[in-house]
Amino acid sequence: MLAGTFAIIFRMNTHDVSHIRNFSIVAHIDHGKSTISDRILELTHTVEDRDLSTQMLDSMDIERERGITIKSNAVRVSYDADDGDSYQFNLIDTPGHVDFTYEVSRSLAACEGAVLVVDATQGVEAQTVSNATLAMNAGLDIVPAINKIDLPSAHPDEVKDEIEEELAIPADDAVLVSGKTGEGIHDLLEAIVYLVSPPAGDAAAPLKALILDSYFDEYRGVIATVRVFDGSIRKGDQLRMMALGDGFLCDGVGCKRPGETMVDALSVGEVGFVVTGLKDTALVKTGDTITSATRPCAQACPGYQDAKPMVYTGLFPIDNKQYENLRDALEKLRVNDPSLVWSPETSVALGFGFRVGFLGLLHMEVVKERLEREFGLDLIATSPSVNYHVFLTDGSELAITSPQDLPDVTRIDRIEEPYLAAKVIVPPEHMGAVMQLAIEHRGITKDMVYLSEKSVEIHFDIPLAELILDFFDQLKSRTKGYASLDYEMADYRPSDLVKLDILLAGDEVDAFSFIVHKDKAYALARGLCDKLKEIIPRQQFEVPIQGAIGNKIISRSTVRAVRKDVLAKCYGGDISRKRKLLEKQKEGKRRMKAIGSVDVPQEAFLAVLKVGDE
């Protein structure tokens, strides 16, 4: 074992690009991507059996629990192939959600190949199609692998046909594997050697390295995960970020196996990490290119975008005493998540909090959950909003991200909202459902292109505000998961938008306000009033709930007053039980937010986010 390790290190130092394979594994959920990753680590002795926790590559708790990958991750393994040579494999894990499309595209840009895992019992499914499409569009060599062949219900031959028919990927020599038993993993590794192209690139050219991801290390500063396209990086090199322009001294390079291992150099074609020594993650952005400060490359890697927040929401501590803690927690999170931006916000109903910008709704949920779980905060999130441009009658312009900031209607000339150019790829039988969904969300269909008999690409423009609430979930459910969505910012367009307010017991609750298209305001107001009526518990007095645009009430419901509460029988003088009941009741109230004289449970704020569903 020891001798083998030395041999590998020796080989690595030879920078033999022809012996490097950079690839991702893509699959429909539960088709076995993680077990196959684990098996590869095991078979290549990258980790010993006893170190294998399931899903080695997803390190964050929330990632494991939700079964989603949020941060990109790259692991290097050494594989002694049957041809007698040792190969360097870089297994690059990619985020799996549309909020992180940009990160996915950067991760795929770092690969030459992708292992497409298909369940031998389930066959090609929705995400198989969308993920394979992404990989093919990125120009990767596809290695089809049919997993779970140990199951009695496995039908690999039919699955091969499906892969060929539905994805137009030759599947005759698809590798048959079982992540569970380990059968076929060796064949898969051999297939990767033969089917995935070695990286191209010029070792002698000036350094060009793409940043796939970054994270913050307390002792060493920001660490960037990179793919080297030209040249090499060594400790002590003077380097520079091409888009953001900051220079730094390379404090070391290494790779993950899966624990951090320092190496002498990251050479052309290799994937690894660079210790930048920079103290601010905002200076190290996914998609940026690292080059030499003294001998820069002529052109950066293509496709860099500044990750701009798309969605804004107010985050308020239920207990106002937690305001400072919330600020500290946000600052700590930002260290590893530079896309997080915020500014202080005050709400009449909720007190002091922050307006926080996110990449998308999932990003928002993940951040909120981390704040609550890792920092022990109880938070209320208000309804998400986008960045609106408000043109006032006096000729001035205002950018707002919160309904509260919308000026009085008499001062507004017009409001413009951000539109996206969206692209959906879907099997033709679901085309109607997608068009319908787009229309319901104020989308404007531009055109449709048949990519094959089995897939159509639909282009439409859609207001971002429509997309952030539940569009993606709806799209997945209405197309049985077959649609893939991709979008980019298009432009700002004028829209007939109004501010919808909700009044509880006659008082406007700013946290419930929405900016909404006029045509949708009535239905939304009705939906909100009904929903809140269900959620707000009966109080000591009757609570009218009203929806209003300006001074005009457009919907109404009422929470009846409570007349009677629980009278627990105090049998045999068991006072403890009675007291515990009161404590429980108090705990229930503590989880509620008193707005004026009305106790509003947290679910009410969540429900407002979901009201569009029904």
Add this chain to the structure above:
Amino acid sequence: MSDGARDPTRENPPSVSALYLHVPFCARRCLYCDFPTRAARADDELLVAYARALRLQLAELTSLGLLEGVRTAYLGGGTPSFLGPKTLGSLVATVHRACPALAELSCEANPDSLGDELLAKLADGGVTRVSVGVQSLDDAELAALGRAHGAPQARERLSAAVKSGLLVSCDLMCAIPLQTERSWRATLAGVIDAGVGHVSVYPLQIEESSAFGRRYVHAEAAFNDPDVQAARMLEAEGALGAAGLVRYEVASYARPGEACAHNLAYWTGRPYLGLGTGAAGMLDARGYARLSVVAPQLPKLPANITRVRLTVTSSPRAVALRPRLRDLSCDLEFLTADQALCEDLMLAARTSAGLGAPLLERARERLGARRLDACLGRVLRRGLVTSRPDGALAPTRRGWLQGNELYGELWGLHEGEVLGARC
């Protein structure tokens, strides 16, 4: 309740002034029940062994002198009458022997096990009150609750109990399945006609761990809606009041002079002992120290604790097999003086006497005027209590119906967690 001034133990108040004995056996388990009780056969040897164990425990306490000041005792369940005349009779006799100052002895009974022989035995043995678990006088409702008796038997047994010369109470439940406004009125009228002098009225509470809890966990039970409960409680207050039964506690109505003194002990902060599986007791520091002599397993009293609440957690079989007090398992709660006072405020708010001026004075002193008055201001403003000329604060109709709001406010005055322990 006897006048405190005439109480011979006034100078050196007793450690324990009330005694509760729990009989955790029933003919069958009712569908709503989550009490510590179990269905048993009437000839189960465990019943006799368990009763014998309680008698041994009483003897142990007598030898300590802990029961000398006991004025009231209560045999509850479960179904004490299920023990039968012989076993129950000897238990009652032991209670009397153990508590020389006893002025009131109540016993719970169910109509189906309250035979003439048992009634006679209770009356002769010195039981002063019998509390009959009637619940309803409608056959369909009784069946829906899973009760073992029917309405005719309940009426007949109530009358027999009244004729026996005992003070008779009966328990009723409202907001139960199948109950209508009309059937509820008929049930109230029926027990009034039977001549009972005391009625307890409880709205059905659907407990998670009961059969009803499982049945109604996903279904909204319209019969149990808080509005229905309120309407039924108001109906009961009206009907019973018209018949001369005055509400003296949130769930209890009595003819003048027939209030249950034992029950009042719970609400007025008097120490009591509870024996038997699931029985609850409350002791002051002195009483706890004295009990610890025969029950060395009890943890040492933590600093600054003035009140201890104990619940026996030994199973009936464990009690029967190892009756010595030193062998009992308990859950304990230790309350500071402030916490005990807040409890007293909360419990007093359950009674029509309410928060008396002396109690309020004590609270003002201990908790600080600002803290107390802010809280009293809130409950007054919300109409949960009203101020009486003698300075007491008594629950209003709203205070009766929304007791938890009121009790929650008063208990909410305490600071810190209540310290728990287990032995």
